[in-house]
Amino acid sequence: MRVSVVLFTADLRMHDHPPLRAALAGGGRAVPLFVRDSGIATAGFGAPNREAFLRDCLADLDAGLRSRGGRLVLRSGDVVEETCRVAAQVLAGEVHVSAGASGYAQRREERLRAALERDGRRLVVHEAVTTVLPPGAVSPSGGGSHFAVFTPYFRAWSRQAPRDPLPAPRAVRLPERSVASDRMPVRGGVRGLSPGLAVGGEKDGRRRMTAWLRDGLAGYEEGHDDLAGDATSRFSPHLHFGTLSPVELVARARGVGGPGAAAFERQLCWRDFHHQVLAARPETSSADYRPRGDRWRDAREQAADDVAAWRSGRTGFPVVDAAMRQLAHEGWMHNRGRLLTASFLTKTLYVDWRVGARHFLDLLVDGDVANNQLNWQWVAGTGTDTRPGRVLNPVRQGRRYDPDGAYVRRWVPELADLPGPAVHEPWTLPAEERARYDYPEPIVDLAAGRDRFHRARDRG
Incomplete structure (x- = not known):
């Protein structure tokens, strides 16, 4: 019996999830795992609004997995340590994970690979899960690791064929060995939320996707800059947490066609563009990509x-x-x-x-x-x-x-x-x-x- 761990990160969905499908292929059994990363909290990225939305997403993912015979194992702490611990408990031979673009994600992947190899296990990294095309899938013809200007990137990106989106698995088979899980947190325990914060989770994301592709996509080209019209898709939170697949969004938008679909696809390309810049230049999360010698007004004194x-x-x-x-x-x-x-x-x-x-x-x-x-x-x-x-x-x-x-x-x-x-x-x-x-x-x-x-x- 082949057993794998599927480490969920920014891909909290079951539809179009290559790591989950790969782990279950050929009768494989999988432990879906999410680790509440202490490193992210320490770095100051655990804002209340995202924490509440994340809790919605985790609860929804757990419910979806349970409806197919599985469940989500939730742990807290260091991602590498907790993932290796779960893999050892279920005698998993592989850990499947989606590739990340940030410097933090790249370092986490390197640490996880090294730790698993020491235990005789293998890390399998899947590309094009959180973006339409993987960072680095297209590169400038004159050399260089990435495109620095959007328009030539868009032309090269448009010539590539994204992979076909995958359906959600019909069944999620768990290994015979069970592992302990933290209790699923609920949104109600988060303080300091924005009053109008949207609901998270794949179920709500797919409902929004179906409705907007039917009723909103056609008018997107003309209306997406209209502030009062609110004609944008509002998919960005679902794309950030991966409850919607950008690959599936492109495929479905192309299925509808028209100027609205083309304009929407261009915005998804902008997202890919920024991910390929960050993947090549991780320091730009805090440093200028092109320094201009600015002597900014001091935000704590002058301004x-x-x-x-x-x-x-x-x-x-x-x-x-x-x-x-x-x-x-x-x-x-x-x-x-x-x-x-x-x-x-x-x-x-x-x-x-x-x-x-x-x-x-x-x-x-x-x-x-x-x-x-x-x-x-x-x-x-x-x-x-x-x-x-x-x-x-x-x-x-x-x-x-x-x-x-x-x-x-x-x-x-x-x-x-x-x-x-x-x-x-x-x-x-x-x-x-x-x-x-x-x-x-x-x-x-x-x-x-x-x-x-x-x-x-x-x-x-």
């Missing part, structure tokens, strides 16, 4: 009040404040909102992108090192953006992507009575009329902020 206003959604720029308040309430933010709030912090206020990235990681349920850190760098002009000097004007952005002001009125209710375009520029109202609204004056002059940024970059 302390500005950063506090930005975090609390009280900058005096309604669309920025609306997006920051959405983040606080939902643990999620519209993609257009992420771009403009990041530009405002890094370029208009000239504050280090790492300050903003940390705040986002504290709240985002989809807080992902590759996408969060590298998107922040892209906006700050220290990453892969080919136009590092661009500055997004929040007033113009608001008028363009929230023309009726509905997004602002939803999240900044103190401005709900303002008519039409005035909602994006309340400071232009007469003083006596402004006094009726409990809303701050702008914390910075946009032109002055833009000039300060360009002068600082020119000096760098």
